[in-house]
Amino acid sequence: MKLKALGALLLSAALVTVAGCGAAQDSKGGSKGQSAGLVTDVGGLNDESFNQNAWAGLQKAGKEMDFNVKALESKRDDEYIPNLTKFAREKRTITWGMGFKIQNALEKVSNQFKDQHFAIVDTDMGGKIPDNVAAVTFKEEEGSFLMGVIAGSMTKTNKVGFIGGITSPLIKKFESGYRAGVKAANPKAEVKVVYAESFTDSAKGRALASSLYNGGTDIIYHAAGGVGKGLFNEVKTRKQGKYWAIGVDMDQSKLAPDHTLSSMVKRVDVAVYDMMKKVKDDKFPGGEQVQIGLKDNGVGYADTTKEHVPAKVLKKVDDFKQQIIDGKIKVPANENELKKFKP
Amino acid sequence: MQVLSKINKQSSIFTSLVSVFLGLLVGGVMMILAGYNPIQAYIALFQSAFLQPFDIGETIRTITPLILTGLAVGLAFRTGLFNIGVEGQFIIGQLAAVIVALKLDLPPVIHAIVAVIAGALGGALWAFLPGYLKAKRGVHEVITTIMLNFIALYLSNLTVREWLTDGADKTKEIPESASLHWNMLSQLFDSSRVHFGIFIAIVAAFFMYYLLWKTTTGYQLRAVGYNPHASEYAGMNVSRNIVLSMMISGVFAGLAGASELLGTAGYQAIQASYTGIGFDGIAVSLLGGNSPLGIVLSASLFGILTYGGSNMEYVAAVPREVIRVVFAAIIFFVAANIVRWVAQRRKKKVIDKGGEGK
Numbered sequence: 001m002k003l004k005a006l007g008a009l010l011l012s013a014a015l016v017t018v019a020g021c022g023a024a025q026d027s028k029g030g031s032k033g034q035s036a037g038l039v040t041d042v043g044g045l046n047d048e049s050f051n052q053n054a055w056a057g058l059q060k061a062g063k064e065m066d067f068n069v070k071a072l073e074s075k076r077d078d079e080y081i082p083n084l085t086k087f088a089r090e091k092r093t094i095t096w097g098m099g100f101k102i103q104n105a106l107e108k109v110s111n112q113f114k115d116q117h118f119a120i121v122d123t124d125m126g127g128k129i130p131d132n133v134a135a136v137t138f139k140e141e142e143g144s145f146l147m148g149v150i151a152g153s154m155t156k157t158n159k160v161g162f163i164g165g166i167t168s169p170l171i172k173k174f175e176s177g178y179r180a181g182v183k184a185a186n187p188k189a190e191v192k193v194v195y196a197e198s199f200t201d202s203a204k205g206r207a208l209a210s211s212l213y214n215g216g217t218d219i220i221y222h223a224a225g226g227v228g229k230g231l232f233n234e235v236k237t238r239k240q241g242k243y244w245a246i247g248v249d250m251d252q253s254k255l256a257p258d259h260t261l262s263s264m265v266k267r268v269d270v271a272v273y274d275m276m277k278k279v280k281d282d283k284f285p286g287g288e289q290v291q292i293g294l295k296d297n298g299v300g301y302a303d304t305t306k307e308h309v310p311a312k313v314l315k316k317v318d319d320f321k322q323q324i325i326d327g328k329i330k331v332p333a334n335e336n337e338l339k340k341f342k343p
Numbered sequence: 344m345q346v347l348s349k350i351n352k353q354s355s356i357f358t359s360l361v362s363v364f365l366g367l368l369v370g371g372v373m374m375i376l377a378g379y380n381p382i383q384a385y386i387a388l389f390q391s392a393f394l395q396p397f398d399i400g401e402t403i404r405t406i407t408p409l410i411l412t413g414l415a416v417g418l419a420f421r422t423g424l425f426n427i428g429v430e431g432q433f434i435i436g437q438l439a440a441v442i443v444a445l446k447l448d449l450p451p452v453i454h455a456i457v458a459v460i461a462g463a464l465g466g467a468l469w470a471f472l473p474g475y476l477k478a479k480r481g482v483h484e485v486i487t488t489i490m491l492n493f494i495a496l497y498l499s500n501l502t503v504r505e506w507l508t509d510g511a512d513k514t515k516e517i518p519e520s521a522s523l524h525w526n527m528l529s530q531l532f533d534s535s536r537v538h539f540g541i542f543i544a545i546v547a548a549f550f551m552y553y554l555l556w557k558t559t560t561g562y563q564l565r566a567v568g569y570n571p572h573a574s575e576y577a578g579m580n581v582s583r584n585i586v587l588s589m590m591i592s593g594v595f596a597g598l599a600g601a602s603e604l605l606g607t608a609g610y611q612a613i614q615a616s617y618t619g620i621g622f623d624g625i626a627v628s629l630l631g632g633n634s635p636l637g638i639v640l641s642a643s644l645f646g647i648l649t650y651g652g653s654n655m656e657y658v659a660a661v662p663r664e665v666i667r668v669v670f671a672a673i674i675f676f677v678a679a680n681i682v683r684w685v686a687q688r689r690k691k692k693v694i695d696k697g698g699e700g701k
Contacts, residue, residue: 042615072657081536082401082650082653083653086657197510
């Protein structure tokens with residue numbers, strides 16, 4: 001009895017320790033009084049994705065343009081407001097909020113500190129962007145178009161697949177761009193589209209990938225966050241050189257090095273760096289939505305693409321890329337635009 | 344549960360204070376080992392928890408749910424029950440409150456009151472299940488409450504995704520009429536998010552004191568905690584008291600969830616893991632010696648450490664994980680009752696010496 005209770009006490013100590021909190025990083029610089037702060041979402045600074053990329057971009061900007069930069073990690077949703085407030089109160093030149101989860105908090109804090117500048121990534125704030133906030137979003141459809149070109153050119157079965165996360169306008173951007181890309185490269189190819197209705201369920205991702213591959217699809221692109229891990233787990237078990245996966249957001253080739261054709265990378269670091277440049281030049285785009293795409297090098301394909309994609313195809317991809325940059329091709333970002341799209 | 348009843352009987356303010364001191368000492372040693380300056384760090388911590396009105400307000404906001412979850416754990420402890428399910432009851436409290444806030448259309452104040460009550464009932468229901476299983480089937484409440492935590496978390500995620508929204512990751516903001524936000528109070532603290540919940544928490548603490556020490560029901564609850572067999576022999580209904588204790592505990596936890604949601608967050612989000620506020624209640628309650636006043640004081644300390652901890656890391660660059668170590672060390676010292684242990688050894692030595700002298 002006594003032992004049991006003691007065990008329970010120890011267990012509670014362990015629980016309390018595990019449910020822990022987060023960390024701040026500092027990087028010195030900035031003599032002219034220009035400074036920037038970055039508040040992460042609950043993913044934290046070492047998420048190997050979004051937040052980490054952004055922090056890398058901000059550090060680079062800090063070094064090259066003499067900003068004093070500092071980051072604050074949020075470990076819980078209720079820390080967004082105190083963290084943003086901390087930077088705003090220090091009168092930082094600009095305060096970054098990472099990701100759409102932080103939107104509500106940023107709305108409140110930016111309203112309270114009207115003289116301070118803020119920036120948020122990956123959301124247009126429902127179209128109502130305050131005057132002291134810049135919203136940075138990506139033209140995911142453009143990068144996805146290139147993935148479609150690769151898939152359309154490489155498929156042997158003329159069937160390619162797409163796995164989406166939760167059905168939403170954001171993921172539809174990926175889907176539309178991808179389907180347009182396939183159509184442009186290979187009009188005969190058919191695109192099978194499925195949605196997992198989750199961003200975390202990797203088991204579901206694997207089941208969907210498996211049924212797509214079994215149905216004759218040989219290349220699958222995903223825009224489904226953690227669900228995509230299931231795709232890579234599935235493709236790894238299949239014949240190399242016949243079944244392929246395409247990753248998203250960052251270079252995912254290390255998940256299945258022999259089975260990954262390419263990844264659509266979102267260069268959050270580039271986006272952050274570019275914005276800092278505007279801040280430096282006193283051209284802060286307050287109240288505006290800044291969309292960055294292929295032209296700004298904000299989206300693109302991963303460097304490891306050349307491993308498995310032949311030079312001939314890569315040349316075609318670069319060709320399309322140039323046409324998009326030149327404005328000759330307008331990549332559809334939703335279902336309606338896709339219907340009207342003619343390569 | 345002899346250890347529990349021991350804590351109930353013996354813990355004194357002195358034990359708690361010494362444990363806090365030793366806990367901070369352990370944290371300080373860790374900082375020195377890691378190459379930080381502990382004095383500077385602790386000064387930064389306490390300073391930034393109180394330096395500006397905004398910070399004081401945010402510190403109070405952090406303390407509010409800790410008082411309630413601490414009371415929840417403490418009340419169950421008094422009846423000899425280990426309610427690890429406070430976290431789950433907290434989540435159900437949030438969920439019930441957000442459903443009432445979003446789905447009902449009521450006039451201001453009444454809307455908030457109904458939402459708070461819904462949260463309390465949600466928590467009570469979630470605690471009733473393990474209480475009933477313990478009383479009727481003898482299933483250990485530690486097991487059932489831990490399991491129910493998982494069910495609560497994913498039930499909440501499912502409800503938010505499938506019913507309250509169209510596949511989004513968080514609900515809409517609750518209407519003004521259901522909010523516990525009180526402009527005057529918030530303005531007093533430089534627009535921080537301190538809210539009406541702090542008053543709910545303090546009233547709950549008074550309620551626990553009155554219930555346990557001024558009513559027959561409370562006497563029975565405590566008696567069952569000291570010795571269930573003797574209580575049964577004395578004609579008390581042990582099963583009934585176990586279920587009742589769990590349910591009141593769940594009410595406190597549900598209130599914590601409701602006040603966090605209606606006062607602080609304003610929406611319910613899909614959560615990848617627990618907030619940890621319920622688990623912190625265990626530490627708060629142990630340090631507070633399971634007494635209402637002790638719990639309010641220890642919740643204040645933990646709240647200051649939690650909120651100040653993030654500032655400490657900001658000002659002195661000390662990772663705030665150190666603060667979690669301090670938490671755990673404090674619990675450890677309280678549980679091991681180090682003060683009494685030392686006192687007993689000294690007493691024994693004195694007696695031994697006396698024996699030699701003869």
